[in-house]
Amino acid sequence: MANRINPWRHPIKFVKRHRNLFVYMVFGFIAALINTVVFMILHKWWRGAVFFSNIIAFVISNLASYFFNQKAVFINNVDQDHSTWHKLIVFFTYRIISLIPDQMIMSVGISWLHLNALPVKIIDQVLVGIFNYLTTRSVFQAQETTMMQRAKQRMQKHKNNK
Numbered sequence: 001m002a003n004r005i006n007p008w009r010h011p012i013k014f015v016k017r018h019r020n021l022f023v024y025m026v027f028g029f030i031a032a033l034i035n036t037v038v039f040m041i042l043h044k045w046w047r048g049a050v051f052f053s054n055i056i057a058f059v060i061s062n063l064a065s066y067f068f069n070q071k072a073v074f075i076n077n078v079d080q081d082h083s084t085w086h087k088l089i090v091f092f093t094y095r096i097i098s099l100i101p102d103q104m105i106m107s108v109g110i111s112w113l114h115l116n117a118l119p120v121k122i123i124d125q126v127l128v129g130i131f132n133y134l135t136t137r138s139v140f141q142a143q144e145t146t147m148m149q150r151a152k153q154r155m156q157k158h159k160n161n162k
């Protein structure tokens with residue numbers, strides 16, 4: 001716990017330490033905005049079905065998101081062990097997994113509960129965005145240590161401090 005940074009006392013260190021999260025939030029917002037705008041155009045203006053409008057919005061926004069993440073978000077501690085194709089496949093595998101709750105939220109909210117599409121889409125993007133950050137981080141960043149290795153290091157450090 002001694003190496004935790006108090007954000008109020010050391011804001012620059014805090015921002016540097018969590019840079020990827022903050023930059024992801026900016027570009028994640030842009031990707032969510034792309035997703036929402038495309039969905040609203042297809043569903044509201046062109047009267048497309050919820051399912052197909054959401055799929056098309058998903059594909060367009062996730063292509064943009066992949067580009068954002070590779071070129072602007074995860075630029076430190078980059079995974080050099082895997083090819084671009086490998087990262088692309090893993091990225092879209094995770095995103096397809098996130099498409100399941102995405103489609104469920106949209107279908108239940110709009111088709112079953114008859115809620116307005118825009119607030120449902122915004123809630124959907126926030127919830128799916130959290131999952132996407134966690135999985136996207138694992139695609140682009142090199143994994144320094146496993147959770148078990150970190151736990152062992154902390155236990156050893158704790159023993160040494162006694």
